[in-house]
């Protein structure tokens with residue numbers, strides 16, 4: 001299978017971008033023998049801290065040199081310090097030095113990533129969105145999937161992720177405000193994809209190709225109503241050609257589940273933390289439909 005590079009995006013915060021990046025990556029690597037790279041692009045460092053213990057993370061990034069921040073800093077300063085093989089952590093999470101999921105690799109973030117946005121805008125690079133792709137492209141072929149865990153915005157770092165990606169996946173918590181946000185997000189991604197098309201040669205231009213529902217609760221019919229509305233909106237957006245023609249809402253929906261929240265402080269994907277929980281079962285099944293869907297996209 002050719003590598004699929006996928007950005008997990010939504011400019012709404014707390015909708016499960018990190019949870020789905022980490023848990024889908026873990027299930028694909030552990031149960032489907034896929035080789036997966038998670039790239040943490042968020043200065044909150046949430047996927048790094050989910051998959052590493054704080055001490056392990058601090059020691060590894062050590063002043064940000066072995067983190068994704070250095071990659072951006074090199075492009076800004078004209079240096080060549082970033083070394084993928086030094087920065088990537090192969091087989092995460094680890095316990096007593098041994099990988100628990102050998103096919104899951106992590107390129108961690110550091111909080112210094114916060115400064116990159118300002119530095120990029122101050123320097124007014126015309127092709128700032130190509131930095132990430134230039135540095136990581138030689139390593140993509142090692143993987144079946146490369147996942148970018150994006151911050152909750154569409155600023156410079158997320159635009160780098162979009163430029164480097166084949167597809168986007170949008171995690172979505174069904175409510176009225178998210179619905180209006182999705183339309184704007186689809187328009188913005190489509191607009192950006194058109195803008196960069198002159199720079200994208202010999203590969204597909206990024207498009208939104210799937211949504212997933214997170215924090216799902218069967219209370220009243222608020223959630224089901226919102227998902228129906230989302231289906232209707234998605235059909236319109238598809239007809240307007242603003243997303244991939246095969247875009248769908250993946251199943252099953254990820255239920256709200258305490259074990260998922262708990263697993264963050266255990267620094268484990270939920271499938272390793274509590275395999276029998278609703279969250280672990282939902283992500284296990286979601287990984288199957290995710291792999292089928294993205295495997296079928298040309």
Ligand SMILES: Nc1ncnc2c1ncn2[C@@H]1O[C@H](COP(=O)(O)OP(=O)(O)OP(=O)(O)O)[C@@H](O)[C@H]1O
Pocket residue numbers: 012013014015016017018019020042044046150151152214215216254255256257258260261262264279
């Ligand atoms: N299925 C779930 N059930 C319960 N809690 C969850 C679930 N999925 C995620 N959470 C919790 O919800 C919070 C937000 O999730 P997450 O960090 O994945 O969102 P995000 O979109 O990445 O947020 P941000 O925009 O800040 O990056 C986290 O504290 C996480 O532990």
Ligand SMILES: [Mg+2]
Pocket residue numbers: 017018019042046149150151
């Ligand atoms: Mg996040």
